[in-house]
Amino acid sequence: MNVSELPISTVVGLAAFLVGIVFGATAQRTNFCTMGALSDIVFMGDWNRFRAWMLAVAVGVLATQAMDAAGLITIGKSIYLAGAIAWAGAVLGGLMFGFGMTLAGGCGNKTLVRIGGGNLKSVMTFMIVGLFAYMTLKGLIGLARVQLEAVANVPVAGIAANQGIPALLAAMGLPKDIAQWGATLAVGLGLLVFCFKDHEFRSSPRDIIGGLIIGLMVPAGWWVTGVLGNDEFDPTPLSSFTFVAPIGDTLQYLMTFSGSTINFGIAAVGGVIAGSFLSSITSKSFHIEAFSDAPDMLRHMLGAALMGTGGVLAMGCTIGQGLTGMSTLSLTSLIALASILFGGVWGLKYMEEGSVGGALKAVFARG
Numbered sequence: 001m002n003v004s005e006l007p008i009s010t011v012v013g014l015a016a017f018l019v020g021i022v023f024g025a026t027a028q029r030t031n032f033c034t035m036g037a038l039s040d041i042v043f044m045g046d047w048n049r050f051r052a053w054m055l056a057v058a059v060g061v062l063a064t065q066a067m068d069a070a071g072l073i074t075i076g077k078s079i080y081l082a083g084a085i086a087w088a089g090a091v092l093g094g095l096m097f098g099f100g101m102t103l104a105g106g107c108g109n110k111t112l113v114r115i116g117g118g119n120l121k122s123v124m125t126f127m128i129v130g131l132f133a134y135m136t137l138k139g140l141i142g143l144a145r146v147q148l149e150a151v152a153n154v155p156v157a158g159i160a161a162n163q164g165i166p167a168l169l170a171a172m173g174l175p176k177d178i179a180q181w182g183a184t185l186a187v188g189l190g191l192l193v194f195c196f197k198d199h200e201f202r203s204s205p206r207d208i209i210g211g212l213i214i215g216l217m218v219p220a221g222w223w224v225t226g227v228l229g230n231d232e233f234d235p236t237p238l239s240s241f242t243f244v245a246p247i248g249d250t251l252q253y254l255m256t257f258s259g260s261t262i263n264f265g266i267a268a269v270g271g272v273i274a275g276s277f278l279s280s281i282t283s284k285s286f287h288i289e290a291f292s293d294a295p296d297m298l299r300h301m302l303g304a305a306l307m308g309t310g311g312v313l314a315m316g317c318t319i320g321q322g323l324t325g326m327s328t329l330s331l332t333s334l335i336a337l338a339s340i341l342f343g344g345v346w347g348l349k350y351m352e353e354g355s356v357g358g359a360l361k362a363v364f365a366r367g
């Protein structure tokens with residue numbers, strides 16, 4: 001069958017699966033991990049993996065803004081820029097997600113990578129993240145989420161074109177092009193300087209390659225949905241990599257396959273797991289790992305519940321908001337990213353201190 005004869009959802013799904021394989025294999029081989037990066041800083045003073053993550057952010061911002069300026073995609077149509085500034089959900093959800101990922105041993109991306117590497121704990125985490133994501137989207141917790149958004153969201157309609165930092169700067173009087181490229185270069189080039197000014201990072205090919213490839217996966221996702229999926233009769237919603245809601249969608253898809261349609265997120269989730277599996281097999285690092293004891297299992301379950309709920313409240317995870325959302329220069333994404341980072345450090349200190357209050361004091365004492 002000719003590819004052009006396939007339904008657009010199938011074409012997008014196949015492309016997303018392939019891009020997901022690259023994402024998963026790269027993350028597995030380079031140990032790209034947000035929680036691990038924060039842990040390296042807090043416990044060892046090593047910033048290399050964090051710089052790799054910031055390099056990915058920089059690449060995503062520069063490439064995404066260039067694609068938008070060239071007319072390949074219209075990022076104003078993405079969920080990150082459309083709608084009001086959801087600051088309360090970003091703060092609360094970001095803190096929950098950041099704290100939860102430390103209990104569960106990694107964020108959504110790391111959970112998928114570990115599944116591919118044989119980690120049974122991550123299979124449990126995957127299912128609970130998906131369950132709580134759907135509960136927060138459409139289920140028991142959904143009503144509270146809607147009420148929070150209704151009370152706290154700050155609308156930008158009539159003030160700015162969207163909630164992106166460039167649009168908000170333009171609303172203050174800056175010419176549109178200057179606002180967009182000024183913000184893009186300030187963030188993108190600023191992060192590149194932050195990364196490459198460090199000799200240890202420049203001497204770490206693994207971290208540089210990991211940051212570059214993972215960063216390029218964000219515009220690759222935009223291209224799959226915005227260009228390849230730009231069908232006149234059945235257009236694909238503009239999106240790129242994110243993992244909390246898609247994990248919930250994946251569980252639903254697996255249960256209702258005959259009546260469901262695959263989308264970018266579901267296919268990307270499968271691709272990341274497959275890519276990690278292939279990488280772990282070829283590198284001979286695949287091994288089965290299970291819970292060590294009941295407290296270990298309970299800790300992962302609680303962390304997964306916090307990630308599923310927090311990821312939806314924040315409209316994304318370390319990848320969804322930290323990379324994809326940030327590539328649009330969304331103000332909500334910036335707030336969510338800062339909250340996730342704080343929640344992650346808080347969670348790491350909790351693992352060390354043994355109490356939530358003591359961990360919070362330790363975070364500020366550290367500063």
